[in-house]
Amino acid sequence: MGVIETAGLTKEYPGVTALDRLDVTVGEGVTGLVGANGAGKSTLIKILLGLVPATGGTARVLGHDVATDGGRIRSLVGYMPEHDCLPADVSASDLVVHLGQMSGLPYAAARERASDVLRHVGLAEERYRPIGGYSTGMKQRAKLAQALVHDPRLVLLDEPTNGLDPSSRDDMLSLVRRIGTEFGIAVLVTSHLLGELERISDHVVVLDGGRLLQSSATTDFLHATGSLLVEVQGRHDADQVLGQALVDAGLAARPAGDALIEVDIRDERTADVVRDLAVDLGLGLVRLQERHHRIEDVFREGGAGSVQPT
Amino acid sequence: MSSPPEPQAAPTGVIHDLGYRPYAGPRLGERKVAEAFFLTGLRNTYGLGRSARSKVLPMGLLGLMLLPALILVGVLVQARNLLGLDEQIVAYSTYPLTTQVLISVFVAAQAPALISRDLRFSTITLYLARPMRRSVYVLVRVASLTVATFVLIAAPLLLMYVGGLLADLPFGRETGRFLAAIVGAVLLSACLAGPAAVVAALTIRRGLAVAAVIVVLVVSYTVVATIQGISYDSGHESVGEVAGLFSPYTLVNGVQVFLFDSPAATRTPPDGTAMGVLYCVATVLLVAGSIGILMLRYRRIRT
Numbered sequence: 001m002g003v004i005e006t007a008g009l010t011k012e013y014p015g016v017t018a019l020d021r022l023d024v025t026v027g028e029g030v031t032g033l034v035g036a037n038g039a040g041k042s043t044l045i046k047i048l049l050g051l052v053p054a055t056g057g058t059a060r061v062l063g064h065d066v067a068t069d070g071g072r073i074r075s076l077v078g079y080m081p082e083h084d085c086l087p088a089d090v091s092a093s094d095l096v097v098h099l100g101q102m103s104g105l106p107y108a109a110a111r112e113r114a115s116d117v118l119r120h121v122g123l124a125e126e127r128y129r130p131i132g133g134y135s136t137g138m139k140q141r142a143k144l145a146q147a148l149v150h151d152p153r154l155v156l157l158d159e160p161t162n163g164l165d166p167s168s169r170d171d172m173l174s175l176v177r178r179i180g181t182e183f184g185i186a187v188l189v190t191s192h193l194l195g196e197l198e199r200i201s202d203h204v205v206v207l208d209g210g211r212l213l214q215s216s217a218t219t220d221f222l223h224a225t226g227s228l229l230v231e232v233q234g235r236h237d238a239d240q241v242l243g244q245a246l247v248d249a250g251l252a253a254r255p256a257g258d259a260l261i262e263v264d265i266r267d268e269r270t271a272d273v274v275r276d277l278a279v280d281l282g283l284g285l286v287r288l289q290e291r292h293h294r295i296e297d298v299f300r301e302g303g304a305g306s307v308q309p310t
Numbered sequence: 311m312s313s314p315p316e317p318q319a320a321p322t323g324v325i326h327d328l329g330y331r332p333y334a335g336p337r338l339g340e341r342k343v344a345e346a347f348f349l350t351g352l353r354n355t356y357g358l359g360r361s362a363r364s365k366v367l368p369m370g371l372l373g374l375m376l377l378p379a380l381i382l383v384g385v386l387v388q389a390r391n392l393l394g395l396d397e398q399i400v401a402y403s404t405y406p407l408t409t410q411v412l413i414s415v416f417v418a419a420q421a422p423a424l425i426s427r428d429l430r431f432s433t434i435t436l437y438l439a440r441p442m443r444r445s446v447y448v449l450v451r452v453a454s455l456t457v458a459t460f461v462l463i464a465a466p467l468l469l470m471y472v473g474g475l476l477a478d479l480p481f482g483r484e485t486g487r488f489l490a491a492i493v494g495a496v497l498l499s500a501c502l503a504g505p506a507a508v509v510a511a512l513t514i515r516r517g518l519a520v521a522a523v524i525v526v527l528v529v530s531y532t533v534v535a536t537i538q539g540i541s542y543d544s545g546h547e548s549v550g551e552v553a554g555l556f557s558p559y560t561l562v563n564g565v566q567v568f569l570f571d572s573p574a575a576t577r578t579p580p581d582g583t584a585m586g587v588l589y590c591v592a593t594v595l596l597v598a599g600s601i602g603i604l605m606l607r608y609r610r611i612r613t
Binding site: 049051071072074075077079081083084085086087088089090094098099101102103104105106107109113116120130146150151178182183184 | 329330331332333335336337338339340342343346347350359360361364427428431432433435436437438439440441442443
């Protein structure tokens, strides 16, 4: 049984179709939900929480129907909203304890859990200060802590890296990864930055204009088309010389910008051919790495706006 | 960013060392959650569990509410025989009208703190993403505000009652009047908290909400009291009786006069059964209407 299962899920607002006959199954682990702004990610999350009724189709979360069992679902699910939602005048500690109680924990248990999850998200002494004085990174951590305080079986994280600087973003991403793996809590995480989801997701669902563009394991996205990135030094036109040699050797090679060459992998010997040619030409081989297709290629190749049934 | 995912790699640069511990303990049902929510709201209204600064106003107002009652009790106990007093110097039912400015300021300051705050910071989203239903959220918030207001109104009445007993006022009569006044305090709290909550829910900015509630409560009372005074002086008392419907203070005082024969605090209390019933109906409509508007308001809130 999937953690989330939707069948023909449709949401129509006056004049706009936010979700269009969506069939998605989400399992354990970390699932990325990708889509441009307005693709229907937030609408989907709100329907899954039972906060917004769907206009058609069905959705089940942890085996419960969102239309009839919203309260039960909300007690089993943690939600981290995208926008600001923290009151400025209380401390993260007090807020998370209170919200733990609101999820049904007795007071003593809520205190203990709040202390635990605040430590896990990396809020130390500052947890006792009013949230109004927090940086964006600290606020995001507090928002994540309140989603985890009641030990949910699934967390819905809406753009958790929004507004974070690169190092905070890395921290947040590894935290999300840990929630899905070490904590054993299923994660549905949205982002419009595709590269982030590549790193942490087991599975990626791509939405476009309220429709399902693609849903598959992250590895499928990354290995769908393999090619090598090659960088050589030794002379000013080293890349052109090697590129020509590769083409002469019958390989498909093309410039990949910044004096890099991209070579399609024909078989497992392709890398050897590249190495041997570089040696023969007296060039220094600086880089030889597998080039991974990024999830964004789905948009480029699939043509966002067009629909590919899966 | 384009490196292959390494699910097995241990995350680096993270503070935590202890593993995650799942929670296996009890989970409370809807009623217990609502109770916890109610208590937190009630405590917050008096600044408990909040910053020291947010305790100043509600605690100060509570002190100011008690002060006149304390003086009255002191005079009653010390000088009862000297002044020939055989009842409370100020009637229980009149006390809330005498101190109406303090009560209005309290409600005006605390309704936004409870209600506008969740909307201003969008914290409402975090509540709605939890098991509690919207309607329960609204009812509990109003209940917290009502009970907080009740504590403010009833505390001096209790002080006066205890003082009255110490001064050897007749036990049965005092108890009857006191209980009638407590019922009045419940009604008045609900009639103040309901409209104040509506104004606070419609006015998200705190300063505006405070001003709006004060205007609604204080100005309506002032206007009503003025009309009642003029109508009494000019002999058109029925005009004053109708006007009394339009301020929670005069409305509830009228209900007390009608139901319990309490001493009237206005010049033109409701006279006759029809007017008395009208006062009771208006009280119910005021409370029910406020809650109805709140329900509609919160149904429209997008999360």
